[in-house]
Amino acid sequence: MNKKPLALVAAIGLAFTLAACGSDTSTAGDSTATAEATSVPTKDTAGINELPVGDSGPQTNDALTIDLVYFQAVDMEHGSMAMPPAAESDMHFEVDVVTNEKATEWGYEPDQFMPYLDISAEAVNVDTGQVTDLGTMMPMIAADGPHYGNNIKLAPGNYDVIVTVASPADQFMLHTGKDSSGVQGRFWVEPLTFEFQNWQWDGQLI
């Protein structure tokens, strides 16, 4: 007996029940999804439902921990300059960057947003192998604070996303003297990469 139609009906009924409760939370009964939902919760910010990119959860490399979320495209401004308008974009792609304990080696607080980073991202369609350059993620501030991101266009598909963060060595000076203000550590040299896998981008955001 084909169980898919039954599963579909049951799932919709379940979802309806959950939605009627006014929440957007995870459910019991699906161990994988529940585990993912626990580790990668979706966030409601200013009426916007942020969704995780893939099921990898936040990724750490060197002194940075990066999380990717996406939601419906939003209008932005950058002085009088033109920005990708929401109406012409498929989504707003957000890169949340925070420092970790390793950043204390060069005098930076952990769990802080880090400015002046050159962050780019590309999406690899795992079915076709096609690589889409998502461009440079720009620093910006939303109601929930600063982040990097942009409005982007991307065809629906099953993607792995690779985020690359260049060394900020040309953006920050470091105190390197022997005095008490000097730092022991140095910035990373080669660009850091972070991979987020199994992103089912279904093209459905309003």
Added chain:
Amino acid sequence: MLKLFVISVQSALPLCLAVSILLASRAYSPRERRTLARITWIVALTGLVIAALIAWLRLNTTVINVPTFNAIVGPVMFLAVVVFLVAVWIFRDRDLHDIEQNWHHRFVTISALAGVLTTSIFYGFTYFFNIDAIVPMGSSLAESESLLRLAGYVLGTVLVIVASWGYVVSAARVPWFVRTAITSIVFIAMIAPRAILLYQQFATRRMVPRSKTIFNWVLWIQEHEATTQLWLAILIAIPGIVAVWTHPRGNLVNPAQVRLHKAGQISRRKFMALSVASGVVFAATLTEGKRRAEYVPELSPLEPTVVEGDYVKVSRELVSDGHLHRFAYDTSDGTEVRFLAIKKNEIAFGTGLDACEICGPSGYYEDKGKVICARCGVMMNIQTIGFEGGCNPIPIAYQVTADTVDFSVAELESHASVFKR
């Protein structure tokens, strides 16, 4: 304009298809016609007003969460439509306008009205939400670009409404099985994909298990949305064509019946023409129209430059025509650094790399007097080209001589990394 026309057609089609099919299936006795018409108007307007209100709230406030909206309205609509389809098949070939209306008639009418209400809210939301795309960011409705886009949206809506009206009229003139078959096919073709898309929305939010199979269905549905809509639009044109051959037959016993028969035939032929015409326009809109609306022009060819000493020189006359011109310089490490120039006024040029900080070296093209980023589609304010920020071309300096506009070799060399991505 074309883009908004296509968006309008694609947004209004599911809404109008559903509503017109439901309207064509209401049962009422002749003496109830006005009453039911009033009830239908109230129900449909209520649904549309709710949809418009939710779309407005979503666009202007933080109180509407679209997945929650879909989760509540979607299943209710699916249920209403399923009940309606059951009612239609139970009703079978009974006369919709019997003097004596029984429970079969009431069942089909009430379920149709429930369907009108729920589909108006569900599909109406998308339609009203897309109205937001009429006015480009940073523009106003009073500007000519916005007015053209508005005209496109209105025209698309009018086309769909006219075609749907043709269906409502013609559906009453065809055998019940034609009407019921079309009703069933259209609703199943509309609702089943919607249910799958809705499941995926929940799966994305980890509310239900994710499924690779269902996600592949989602991709197929997304990819074939326009084709599916085209077939549905053609399907609702069928009653208009079939109705020409399904006119009442029998002896016409007096001149009044003859005149009535002739008038009926003329009307059927007109609606056949309407159905064929709307089918052709839908076909053109959802194929060639959609292709053109989404077409991204090729980047213009690179134009000649001359390297003299420390400068790359381009013809001043060439770049003084008010159009975008693209050039390239090969750096010492073999990287092709592209740059552009456009005349802004009598004394100034807008110059920059054929790349921006956001989208990288994707390039710019000129379309209808606008300079547009090939990747993100941002329309540049030409007067800001040469200034840093946003999706503007990364600015580069220039100097003007009597015959040339000159660019520094050293500066172009310094930007090689931008084009190595």
